[in-house]
Amino acid sequence: MTPPPLLPAPAAPGTPVQSACHGLGLPFPLVVLDPMPLWANAAEEQMPPERTGDGVLAVRWCGVGLGLDEQAQAALHAAAARAPHPPASADDLAQFHATLGDDLRMVALPASAIHGPWAHPYLHRSAGSR
Secondary structure (H helix, E strand, C coil): CCCCCCCCCCCCCCCCEEEECCCCCCCEEEEEEEEEEEEECCCCCCCCCEEEEEEEEEEEECCCCCCCCHHHHHHHHHHHHHCCCCCCCHHHHHHHHHCCCCCEEEEEECHHHEEEECCCCCCCCCCCCC
């Protein structure tokens, strides 16, 4: 008998959910809101990123777990669907930021931190890799 998989299947091609990682930390799921390298995190964590840097604007999962469950994926998809389209005004971003709740956070991060479609790279391996 084959045990059930520990993780959901990788995201389908074209899904907005991406995988990212800072340094040596675990990968986390996110959706990119603005791929233009214009963003920096605000000095206060409760504030949305500002258009003063060289990072991309994204919403990341920061809730319980690694973001592998359906709740995390649904929350990220919903955030992507209601996000203001770039170029968004500071007021539009502040209003959107206020709707994110505790499990999602708007961040600016370097484009090099984003690795492609969400598939948890350390646990989903092709049959030929070891």
